Amino acid sequence: MREVDFTLSAGPTAASARTLAALGSPITYHYDPEFLDAFRRTERKVASIFRTESSVVMMQGEAVLGLEAAARGLVRPGDKVLNLVSGVFGKGMGMWLTDFGADLHEIEVPYDDVIDPGDVERFLESNPDTTMVAVVHCETPSGTATDVASIGRIAAARGVLTLVDCVSSVGGMAFEVDEWGLDVCVLGPQKCLGGPPGMSLMSVSERAWEVMEKNPQAPRGSFLSLLDWKRTWFGEGRFPFTPSVVDVHGVESVCDQILEEGVDASIARHAAAASACRAGVAAMGLRIWPRSEAIAANCVTSIAVPDGLDHDRIRSHARERYGVMLSGGQGAGNLVRIGHMGPTANGLHPVVGLLALGRSLLDMGAHVDVGAGVEAALASIAARSGAS
Numbered sequence: 001m002r003e004v005d006f007t008l009s010a011g012p013t014a015a016s017a018r019t020l021a022a023l024g025s026p027i028t029y030h031y032d033p034e035f036l037d038a039f040r041r042t043e044r045k046v047a048s049i050f051r052t053e054s055s056v057v058m059m060q061g062e063a064v065l066g067l068e069a070a071a072r073g074l075v076r077p078g079d080k081v082l083n084l085v086s087g088v089f090g091k092g093m094g095m096w097l098t099d100f101g102a103d104l105h106e107i108e109v110p111y112d113d114v115i116d117p118g119d120v121e122r123f124l125e126s127n128p129d130t131t132m133v134a135v136v137h138c139e140t141p142s143g144t145a146t147d148v149a150s151i152g153r154i155a156a157a158r159g160v161l162t163l164v165d166c167v168s169s170v171g172g173m174a175f176e177v178d179e180w181g182l183d184v185c186v187l188g189p190q191k192c193l194g195g196p197p198g199m200s201l202m203s204v205s206e207r208a209w210e211v212m213e214k215n216p217q218a219p220r221g222s223f224l225s226l227l228d229w230k231r232t233w234f235g236e237g238r239f240p241f242t243p244s245v246v247d248v249h250g251v252e253s254v255c256d257q258i259l260e261e262g263v264d265a266s267i268a269r270h271a272a273a274a275s276a277c278r279a280g281v282a283a284m285g286l287r288i289w290p291r292s293e294a295i296a297a298n299c300v301t302s303i304a305v306p307d308g309l310d311h312d313r314i315r316s317h318a319r320e321r322y323g324v325m326l327s328g329g330q331g332a333g334n335l336v337r338i339g340h341m342g343p344t345a346n347g348l349h350p351v352v353g354l355l356a357l358g359r360s361l362l363d364m365g366a367h368v369d370v371g372a373g374v375e376a377a378l379a380s381i382a383a384r385s386g387a388s
């Protein structure tokens with residue numbers, strides 16, 4: 001199998017040289033005072049990227065661990081929970097919530113659409129006993145972005161907790177934990193931060209801690225326990241289990257990189273990459289998967305596969321012939337995704353993604369105008385750089 005030249009997937013994404021160097025840091029004892037300092041500094045850096053004064057918990061394990069830990073900790077059997085489903089990750093959250101005993105209610109839309117905050121407001125009006133709303137910010141498989149700013153404020157105004165999967169959006173799209181009144185948010189460093197895929201970075205509000213403390217079902221003495229982190233790490237300065245010291249150095253490095261650039265500048269960079277990519281898709285004669293450009297996420301572009309072709313075959317062709325790794329639909333539909341996350345939300349990366357996709361489709365007999373797509377993407381990039 002040939003080596004890949006460009007990793008333009010929807011996470012894990014290609015890491016910068018600086019991140020790779022940090023991941024090559026010495027493996028030390030986790031109670032080495034230097035590591036303890038690094039761990040505490042990293043928590044504060046994550047908090048400033050989240051834009052929160054709340055506590056930050058950094059669990060060792062890919063973001064699915066943090067999502068499950070949060071859901072288990074927050075749900076008591078019989079709690080009325082509203083789960084918002086606009087894609088694969090929202091659907092999965094509903095299965096967990098049911099497993100953990102929630103009285104589950106869902107608002108579900110097709111996976112090329114997003115949740116209307118007005119529907120959430122109406123549900124909470126007629127169901128004032130709802131305890132929590134679970135929502136996914138960017139449904140990465142379908143490339144859509146839900147209005148968590150509005151949903152967070154609607155829930156907070158009624159004292160309803162929010163559990164937010166912002167695994168793929170933070171750093172690539174505006175995300176304001178405190179401003180939007182969010183309770184538990186889970187971020188994965190391997191998406192828009194361009195870091196290693198081994199940690200769950202979470203913000204936890206005071207209200208969320210209170211609910212967990214009072215929940216007899218919340219995990220305790222468990223790898224999935226947030227309360228263990230509160231008691232041992234925040235309370236006694238002991239880790240509940242050993243973190244991978246190298247992952248922590250990698251996460252600190254990606255936090256440094258985004259904070260030096262500026263979180264807003266990083267968000268603008270992702271927006272520019274997404275615009276270029278979408279312009280290219282349209283000019284090539286293809287269609288983005290989301291119902292409208294207004295709901296398209298800025299960290300990944302999902303593209304509908306032309307009739308008669310299959311996303312897996314297109315992706316393996318793009319990789320084998322052109323050395324470009326793209327992502328598939330992950331169960332959301334017959335679509336291909338070009339990730340523009342972290343270091344790949346930059347320069348000509350989106351153009352390379354368009355070239356690989358367009359030329360592969362052409363090779364497979366589809367009618368696409370690769371040249372027009374590339375021109376449109378370049379024009380979008382040129383217009384933005386001319387403006388700055």
Ligand SMILES: *Cc1c(COP(=O)(O)O)cnc(C)c1O
Nearest residue numbers: 063064089138139140165167168
């Ligand atoms: C990446 C991602 C996760 C983590 O899930 P994996 O399948 O383990 O990658 C969770 N939620 C969202 C929205 C993601 O993009």
